[in-house]
Amino acid sequence: xxxxxxxxxxxxxxxxxxxxxxxxxxxxxxxxxxxxxxxxxxxxxxxxxxxxxxxxxxxxxxxxxxxxxxxxxxxxxxxxxxxxxxxxxxxxxxxxxxxxxxxxxxxxxxxxxxxxxxxxxxxxxxxxxxxxxxxxxxxxxxxxxxxxxxxxxxxxxxxxxxxxxxxxxxxxxxxxxxxxxxxxxxxxxxxxxxxxxxxxxxxxxxxxxxxxxxxxxxxxxxxxxxxxxxxxxxxxxxxxxxxxxxxxxxxxxxxxxxxxxxxxxxxxxxxxxxxxxxxxxxxxxx
Amino acid sequence: xxxxxxxxxxxxxxxxxxxxxxxxxxxxxxxxxxxxxxxxxxxxxxxxxxxxxxxxxxxxxxxxxxxxxxxxxxxxxxxxxxxxxxxxxxxxxxxxxxxxxxxxxxxxxxxxxxxxxxxxxxxxxxxxxxxxxxxxxxxxxxxxxxxxxxxxxxxxxxxxxxxxxxxxxxxxxxxxxxxxxxxxxxxxxxxxxxxxxxxxxxxxxxxxxxxxxxxxxxxxxxxxxxxxxxxxxxxxxxxxxxxxxxxxxxxxxxxxxxxxxxxxxxxxxxxxxxxxxxxxxxxxxxxxxxxxxxxxxxxxxxxxxxxxxxxxxxxxxxxxxxxxxxxxxxxxxxxxxxxxxxxxxxxxxxxxxxxxxxxxxxxxxxxxxxxxxxxxxxxxxxxxxxxxxxxxxxxxxxxxxxxxxxxxxxxxxxxxxxxxxxxxxxxxxxxxxxxxxxxxxxxxxxxxxxxxxxxxxxxxxxxxxxxxxxxxxxxxxxxxxxxxxxxxxxxxxxxxxxxxxxxxxxxxxxxxxxxxxxxxxxxxxxxxxxxxxxxxxxxxxxxxxxxxxxxxxxxxxxxxxxxxxxxxxxxxxxxxxxxxxxxxxxxxxxxxxxxx
Numbered sequence: 051x052x053x054x055x056x057x058x059x060x061x062x063x064x065x066x067x068x069x070x071x072x073x074x075x076x077x078x079x080x081x082x083x084x085x086x087x088x089x090x091x092x093x094x095x096x097x098x099x100x101x102x103x104x105x106x107x108x109x110x111x112x113x114x115x116x117x118x119x120x121x122x123x124x125x126x127x128x129x130x131x132x133x134x135x136x137x138x139x140x141x142x143x144x145x146x147x148x149x150x151x152x153x154x155x156x157x158x159x160x161x162x163x164x165x166x167x168x169x170x171x172x173x174x175x176x177x178x179x180x181x182x183x184x185x186x187x188x189x190x191x192x193x194x195x196x197x198x199x200x201x202x203x204x205x206x207x208x209x210x211x212x213x214x215x216x217x218x219x220x221x222x223x224x225x226x227x228x229x230x231x232x233x234x235x236x237x238x239x240x241x242x243x244x245x246x247x248x249x250x251x252x253x254x255x256x257x258x259x260x261x262x263x264x265x266x267x268x269x270x271x272x273x274x275x276x277x278x279x280x281x282x283x284x285x286x287x288x289x290x291x292x293x294x295x296x297x298x299x300x301x302x303x304x305x306x307x308x309x310x311x312x313x314x315x316x317x318x319x320x321x322x323x324x325x326x327x328x329x330x331x332x333x334x335x336x
Numbered sequence: 337x338x339x340x341x342x343x344x345x346x347x348x349x350x351x352x353x354x355x356x357x358x359x360x361x362x363x364x365x366x367x368x369x370x371x372x373x374x375x376x377x378x379x380x381x382x383x384x385x386x387x388x389x390x391x392x393x394x395x396x397x398x399x400x401x402x403x404x405x406x407x408x409x410x411x412x413x414x415x416x417x418x419x420x421x422x423x424x425x426x427x428x429x430x431x432x433x434x435x436x437x438x439x440x441x442x443x444x445x446x447x448x449x450x451x452x453x454x455x456x457x458x459x460x461x462x463x464x465x466x467x468x469x470x471x472x473x474x475x476x477x478x479x480x481x482x483x484x485x486x487x488x489x490x491x492x493x494x495x496x497x498x499x500x501x502x503x504x505x506x507x508x509x510x511x512x513x514x515x516x517x518x519x520x521x522x523x524x525x526x527x528x529x530x531x532x533x534x535x536x537x538x539x540x541x542x543x544x545x546x547x548x549x550x551x552x553x554x555x556x557x558x559x560x561x562x563x564x565x566x567x568x569x570x571x572x573x574x575x576x577x578x579x580x581x582x583x584x585x586x587x588x589x590x591x592x593x594x595x596x597x598x599x600x601x602x603x604x605x606x607x608x609x610x611x612x613x614x615x616x617x618x619x620x621x622x623x624x625x626x627x628x629x630x631x632x633x634x635x636x637x638x639x640x641x642x643x644x645x646x647x648x649x650x651x652x653x654x655x656x657x658x659x660x661x662x663x664x665x666x667x668x669x670x671x672x673x674x675x676x677x678x679x680x681x682x683x684x685x686x687x688x689x690x691x692x693x694x695x696x697x698x699x700x701x702x703x704x705x706x707x708x709x710x711x712x713x714x715x716x717x718x719x720x721x722x723x724x725x726x727x728x729x730x731x732x733x734x735x736x737x738x739x740x741x742x743x744x745x746x747x748x749x750x751x752x753x754x755x756x757x758x759x760x761x762x763x764x765x766x767x768x769x770x771x772x773x774x775x776x777x778x779x780x781x782x783x784x785x786x787x788x789x790x791x792x793x794x795x796x797x798x799x800x801x802x803x804x805x806x807x808x809x810x811x812x813x814x815x816x817x818x819x820x821x822x823x824x825x826x827x828x829x830x831x832x833x834x835x836x837x838x839x840x841x842x843x844x845x846x847x848x849x850x851x852x853x854x855x856x857x858x859x860x861x862x863x864x865x866x867x868x869x870x871x872x873x874x875x876x877x878x879x880x881x882x883x884x885x886x887x888x889x890x891x892x893x894x895x896x897x898x899x900x901x902x903x904x905x906x907x908x909x910x911x912x913x914x915x916x917x918x919x920x921x922x923x924x925x926x927x928x929x930x931x932x
Contacts, residue, residue: 136649145417146649156642163635311488311492321481326466
């Protein structure tokens with residue numbers, strides 16, 4: 051029973067990771083940019099949600115649309131300023147964009163530190179549990195996981211069934227191909243980045259109810275999201291869901307046996323393990 | 337493409353004479369100014385401990401620490417192109433190694449610092465082959481991960497005080513720490529300065545420019561990047577050891593502080609990434625600005641540094657040094673380039689024997705390549721004898737490029753055998769085949785664009801030759817191919833036709849036994865085609881014993897080929913003398929369709 055409980059907790063935890071990984075992957079898929087400032091958008095949204103809940107009494111679930119729209123706007127402003135100018139530099143764009151988002155990460159984290167301070171906070175929300183037989187389900191985890199799944203499902207529906215979504219997928223497959231179909235790739239990149247930041251912010255608002263965070267956890271979250279995406283296969287959208295659940299379960303298992311420190315380091319260890327054994331991700335055969 | 341209308345020979349010797357005179361003068365001036373600059377720096381370095389306050393000595397020590405960190409990072413990320421977000425790992429390793437040795441042994445502290453450097457080198461030598469296997473993003477984040485893993489390990493390690501950290505015996509030796517920092521900074525600068533002028537540095541830069549192309553030129557890229565990584569780990573480790581001693585206190589949060597990496601990267605970018613002066617200039621200028629304006633605003637300082645990274649990458653990616661370059665100062669000297677392109681003689685021409693006396697240079701036996709269900713190459717056999725040129729023609733999708741890739745090794749053969757001088761090379765990796773003497777050109781030239789024509793060719797001649805022989809041979813190749821009027825231009829500045837010539841020059845410089853030319857004449861003007869045809873006729877002088885070419889412009893190669901092989905949907909439909917093959921009804925049908 052303990053084993054099953056650990057598994058359940060892991061799956062629920064992994065569920066909350068899906069959204070934050072998927073948003074990173076969206077940006078990578080379309081632009082081949084790993085957004086190193088990803089985690090700082092997540093913590094900013096999370097800390098804002100915490101602040102709104104404690105100071106204004108705003109339900110964290112209501113913060114989701116607020117931070118999502120704010121993220122869209124911020125992403126929409128930043129992309130043409132600092133990411134778009136690097137596009138079209140071929141192979142170099144990848145490393146240059148890595149540097150630029152690395153710089154952006156520091157700017158944002160320092161801003162978050164100034165606004166929200168450096169304390170680790172977690173938002174007490176739905177702290178009771180549901181029981182099913184001898185299994186317990188943390189309500190907060192279930193709700194966060196469900197919302198993450200819902201938003202991810204909406205994202206899929208949007209990607210696969212709208213013209214803009216299909217244009218995004220097309221641009222992700224081939225810039226030249228998309229261009230020759232009359233798709234404005236520039237605008238698609240802008241939308242992908244804005245949407246990615248918006249979704250990362252939404253993920254932040256959800257994560258704050260299950261995961262204590264401070265402004266300085268930004269990099270850890272970036273790495274966590276990146277490890278999931280790398281496990282799932284960069285640019286692969288389905289593999290990421292499997293990878294998120296897998297990581298949630300492994301963290302849950304490792305945390306149970308070895309404690310929190312090792313649990314937190316697990317993503318980094320996995321990152322190096324991936325480099326060693328499965329550089330192409332989990333999906334494609336070796 | 338009007339830029340290449342003049343015949344290649346007429347260009348020889350016109351531009352350089354005047355330019356070289358100017359360069360010599362410039363060179364002397366640069367040395368003079370350089371000497372003056374060094375003297376000034378030395379005076380400043382000596383004056384600080386003599387006349388400065390304790391505070392200014394500490395500030396100078398910190399600045400020098402960053403200068404050294406910046407040089408370390410610049411080696412692996414600036415020259416070799418592997419961006420690291422975790423060089424602070426080695427800083428921490430050096431700091432802890434020094435601390436442990438000082439606390440638990442009788443080793444003098446400066447020896448402990450040195451051993452810390454060795455420890456970091458060992459760690460880098462172990463991790464390098466793993467971390468450097470993957471490129472770009474994964475390496476960058478892997479290093480970030482390494483720093484985090486080390487933070488956790490040292491936080492949980494009670495022997496060194498865990499997360500709370502540990503004290504070193506308090507010693508007031510700021511002057512000595514300062515002196516050692518100065519010496520290490522000088523060493524870091526000298527190492528970089530020498531590195532960027534050496535063949536080893538050229539190899540590293542070729543990894544940055546295009547690792548695959550470098551491998552194809554015979555550069556042992558793996559060994560090069562791991563070696564650079566090891567050296568780039570030693571410098572931060574020494575700074576770490578000196579800093580631990582200087583502060584007489586160490587804890588995981590400060591030993592593996594990620595903001596150290598931020599500052600290092602800002603300083604290098606701002607000064608000029610991949611340059612010998614950038615790390616020094618960037619560190620000193622930004623440290624001074626921070627000291628004057630931001631000393632009480634550490635939080636804003638980091639945010640501003642982040643903004644400087646963004647601004648530098650977007651607005652002046654070359655950093656401050658690129659402005660100096662525009663004034664003709666602090667320029668990188670092309671590796672091993674003599675002041676004037678020497679008139680060296682051709683290497684001893686290898687005797688060409690009559691075909692058929694020995695084993696064929698290249699032989700394909702029942703070669704089949706499948707991609708899943710698609711048969712791209714179906715049971716193709718042919719022989720290429722010594723001194724022959726074989727041209728492969730066929731419509732788009734006929735399997736020409738696949739045949740090429742199978743011979744060079746970038747696509748595995750599904751069935752059949754490939755023999756080179758009678759020896760099977762079917763299972764060998766690309767670089768092993770290159771080393772045996774199988775070289776190719778790419779349809780789209782893969783030049784090392786930021787490097788000069790001279791360096792592009794030198795890379796190809798360097799491996800397996802002594803340095804002065806390589807220089808002579810490079811000069812000969814550049815003259816023979818007709819690139820001597822542009823030999824010091826960056827490859828990026830050449831016209832497309834000249835870029836192809838350079839690509840060809842680079843391949844020939846390796847003196848391969850067998851050359852595979854992949855549509856070298858596509859998109860060339862008539863004049864450029866004529867230059868290439870001229871080179872093709874002279875191939876034996878380069879030591880080439882056999883040529884296989886794929887060409888769309890059949891007329892341009894028909895008279896140069898000894899035999900032709902025609903592919904259609906992966907099958908060999910004709911093989912023989914050019915005249916016969918071109919009149920073969922099957923070939924005409926494949927090319928022009930059925931005659932109605």
